[in-house]
Amino acid sequence: MKRTIAIGNKSFSFHSLKELLAKASPERSGDLLAGVAASSGEERVAAQMLLADTFLSDFLKNEIIPYDEDEVTRIIFDQHDRIGFQEIVGLTVGELRNWLLMDETDGATLKRISKALIPEMVAAVSKLMRNQDLIKVASKIKNVTAFRNTIGLPGRMSVRLQPNDPTDNMKGIAAEIVDGLFYGSGDAVIGINPATDNYKAVTSLIYMLDELREKFEIPTQSCVLTHVTTTIKAIENKVPVDLVFQSIGGTQGVNDSFGVSYSILKEAYEAGLSLNRGTVGQNCMYFETGQGSALSANAHWGVDQQTIETRAYGLARCFDPLLVNTVVGFIGPEYLYNGKQIIRAGLEDHFCGKLLGLPMGVDICYTNHAEADQDDMDTLLTLLGVAGCNFIMGIPGADDIMLNYQSTSFHDALYIRSVLGLKPAPEFESWLQKMNLFDDKMTPVEMPSSYQFFLNASSL
Template identity: 60%
Template structure:
């Protein structure tokens, strides 16, 4: 199947839907690295014009991924033709117009989520401006629950990320308390462990459990080790709240992460069986990021934004509490600068929300990227306007273990103060009861709080 269009008398042809999607993608360094990007702005515009006329049904007939890929099979298994029916006659351009129509409500969009494939939502994002991505995402409310309720309209939650380069218990606790006393952590207090050993994983869970229970914080915690380590920790009786795993948009890329769908099924069953969450609560946490499949040479010729959207099919299989894209973490080889990071963050949030996921974003960049904290301020503010479920925050915006730049606890406070986005209601109530965010702080100082905690032995 080929696609053609004329621009000012010049004929542009695209041999496949996969190639058309790649050429229509807003400029980014990863697609250029893969050799699939448009040759320049004229070809890119031609591809976008051509893509706007593609019927959505073509995405059901033209399989972008190789036969036998587990993620491709999952996408078609998930697809609900009845839910697709309201938009089945649309082209990509008509779908964009319908999404942006003020008469189209968030409830109507949410009702078709399981009728959409990741490739459809990636396609429509490619012909949308930044304000379009914000406007549509802002219509959508995706609510999940554990001990706190995340994603309610008009609120923005945070992950408190107290990483430590040696996984020192007191170092983790100190950073976590720093965030808690700034009102950060209603989505999760989550640690990326420096190692993936089972004893360290269990100890980190115990440290986070001590903080949560001794301060009676209405939140959940997570040690972001490999899913196999989490399963082993559950079997050993560790206090595991959320089970985490990085996922990607092809079977080969997931194999690079050491995961398969059956393994994720096992993890979901283990986390649910623990009974630490209320019945029906969400117990999984997934992380994605543009460039992951390309860096693993597992993108199969797809552009990095489309294959990123395919990762969301994996995530939504497990009704997760949290999903976030680590949008600038992989480096400038994939997103070269602040402009590309901002665009990718808005795309990922839009695509995830359109597929029914509780999307968060790690608003971040590596130290060798052409980006800075002002770019992150712009992305944070636009995502807050778009209704992002949560963002990641670290002490001073500088993650001293992963060696990248994210958001500070203070940045979340900026959004609360300027845009009126309070945290989850349970957490907000706990903050109010303890005077956090007011002059009448009744919790102890950071040093005193650390001294009062009873931490597990190292």
């Protein structure tokens, strides 16, 4: 592997693949905070030029985090499809970018080589790609999953209905759910971030969601986003769990900080499968990720945050998840400073996840201490709609009153569906029409005749 590149009368050297990846990464505050970013614009492009000439096979000879010391590295290398890799063995990273963009490289081809790519190769190629490249290649890939409905089909975009309440107030949550359903959200999942991890509080939320879903006969799944060990306990106690949620990251250290490991995730996955609650499919895992989590857990090994994020997808794909989303702007400006950085990261994460075979969604979001606003979210939402993102978040008025951040709203979801002609998951679409919430052109009904039924059935 070449480590030095001469440009004019200047020469740029990089000690390792890890350093090359970090310095080739588009600028973001988290890499500057970690001290791994390029020190000038010229050095960044020089790193990208050298990276473009690096062979994919070099990534198999240079572990950026040691195999013996990191579980995620072991998973990535142990699960690598070396036979499939023969198809792309001669490519450099720069050639991989070109090949991904070729018209003859279609969705089926990209699916076939998905497991032949390790996350580091995918992260590397993303660093050479412009935003439109990230969108174009991602739009070729359809990663379809199913539980009680089918998510990720062409021409569809699903929404996670996120009815969070700062005190887990049941009536408040029910009111948000009903509002979201009336606006056509909830086909990805109805998923609550609970205010506490307390077992009793969590299970009463699971029961409440299950009861509402049954009463309304909604073809969707529910989830209370609590720690995976709490969910395992609930499953053991026969609580009606649909999806098993966990936040994960791209190093063993960050997963330690989340209190999880491969074996805990595997136990949770098997517990979820054992309930056999899916009707049209059995994808039962839900993962959230986000650039910067490893640095904030001080477990980043000097690796740039986008490469680590992509490694998390290598872990996620071991468990055939129904849903994976990056929570792209949640972590704060010390990792992604402004709208530009958040938009770029959202497109990178979506592309990398899709290419690695994941049913990728994005929580398009920002906090009030980042330099970002609704206009930035509109931009990213529109770009991700074009890129074929599987799902986004739906929160009343985009304002999460529990987590105190802004994401996308039920209205935003209707906007993107209407301008791009996208529809909800087919089973959910039929249900919205059957319940007279949407008409046959998928326009919301002004006075749904069933709305009083929903209110009564939710004890509202």
